[in-house]
Amino acid sequence: MATLNDYLLASGLLFTVGFAGVLLRRNLIVIFMALELMLNAANLSLVGFSRFHTQAGLPDYNAQVLVFFIITVAAAEVAVGLAVIVALYRAKQTTHIEDLNSLKF
């Protein structure tokens, strides 16, 4: 039987992988995917808490509702983010992060 700590560990690992991807990868699309990974890591921990924080024998559904919200927002964010990336590609013919550094002193 998996415990809450197992869920949290898995969630933390996922989050770390996502954050490492954001920091280290050079392609915008991949960084974007890594961001989604971080969001889902957060979802996983919420679901874990929901499962183990029972009230009158039932899981705490508040957390699960929150997860659905996050999924919805993430979908919208992906739509906007991908559109931005497409627009950026059209303008610069690249999605490589090291070429996108014109906003600096």
Next chain:
Amino acid sequence: MNSAPWIILFSPLVAAALIAVATQPFKKLSSYLSVAAVAISFLFSLTLFGGPDQDGSFNWIDLGVFQVRLGYLIDGFSKMMLLVVTGVGFLIHVYSIGYMHDDRGRSRYFAGLSLFMFSMLGIVLANNFIMMFIFWELVGVSSYILIGHWFDRPSAADAANKALIVNRIGDFGFMLGILMVWSASGTVMFGELSSKWSTLGLGATYATIAALMIFCGAVGKSAQFPLHVWLPDAMEGPTPVSALIHAATMVAAGVYMLARVYFLFAGSAAALTVVLWIGLITSLLAALMATQQSDIKRVLAYSTLSQLGLMVSAIGLGVPVSALFHLFTHAFFKALLFLGAGSVIHSLHNEQNMWQMGGLRRKMPLTFWTFLIGTLALSGCPPLAGFWSKDGIVAAAFAHNGFAGLVISVINFFTAFYMMRLFVVSFLGTARSEAADHAHESPPVMTVPLVLLAIPSLIAGFPPIEHIFFPNAGAEEPSIGAIAVSLAVFIGGIAAGFVLYRGKTSDPVSVPLFANRFYIDQFYSVLVKWTQDALARVAAFIDRWVIDGGIVRGLGGTTWGFGFALRFLQIGNLQAYAFLFGFGVVLLLYLILFAT
């Protein structure tokens, strides 16, 4: 509430408004309107004079604890003042029709005169400090308008400014005094104050300071030392204005106010002493200055200063009734002297230097004789008006303070001396200029007021007449000693002036100190310049280093500095931002979870 006081007060205002709005182009109509207004005021003053004392007012501003009422207080003092102001004022209005006949700004002049009458009557009628202060300031404004009537002459414009500014200094003190009185007693009504003030149990210092602050107003308006400098310069105005404002009425307002609120001073010996000595110093300095002036109007101006000083010192001696009595007689003969001087100036085509006159006795007989009456009345010749009123002050001085009596006698000596000098030089001898040679008597519209003013100058001082106007007078028994001293001083002064100046063509005595008015004006201009420079330097320092340097440049510089430091963080690398962001989150988590 009786309507007569309101008619007296507002008829000149209505005239002024009508002239300003409607009859500006019709100069003759304007002057008649103004004269009619003051005539109405005079007639109603006569009816009030026979009537009982009364006090009426209505609420103007009501803020609970603080009430401003507008009202009138008709008692012995204000009845007398009403008659003097409207009576002398009426004659001067009539005289002005002749004197200002050729002036382009006649309508403006008469509107100013009417506005002045309104303000002055407001002071006389006022039954509380606030109303008095409002009209006090209005008098200042209308005197500004009248002194600066010939505003295209720079000297007249400057004199008007000077009068207003110097008066402001005194009025500021007056306002503080009113506030002190109000905060101590909670009322500004004269009637309430006079019964309440002595029972308030105020500290002696507070009462003295409040009284002296009130006195500041009189120092400004009645041109007492050290604020006397505006009055001689105010002679730049038309001569009837000098007669009306700067001899008979406006400058008397200060003395009237002091007599009105004498109860504020009665309890404070220190305040009375200050009032006495300010009056004496003014009087003595002005009398000495008058002996060396050559402008006929300036001699009269300094003489006015000197007589006002006498009235103020009478207040200081604790005899306000004597002060008002002298004010009463002085209004007649000083207005007479000014109008006489105006008549001379008019017929000599604006010549004011008395050394350019002479030999006017046969050419201007009416002016000559009335001026002689005025001179003798002012000098204190028995039995003319000035003798009686001065005698009251001299007797009080000798009774209370021998040294003050001595000073007053010296002043009276010089008064007789400089008046005789003025008279001998201007009217006797032979004509010393072309203009004087061709002088002719002024028209009746100017000489009739002279005659009418000469009558009260002759008789207004007699005790029976005094008792009509001052029913409560006679507290001081005229002492034989005081009369003897007054007579000796009068004869000495007249004789000295006559002997010294008879037949002279230039001044045989020269005292630069007196001729230059003790260098007080020069001292003031140096003082003002010095203070102004010092203030300007401090202000420039604050502006340059605190406001510009500290606040403006300081704020800008700080913002710029922060921006300069922060822009080194903008490196343009997205992942560096992400790293810093993540690092920040970790740091925050660490601080929140583990660092407590």
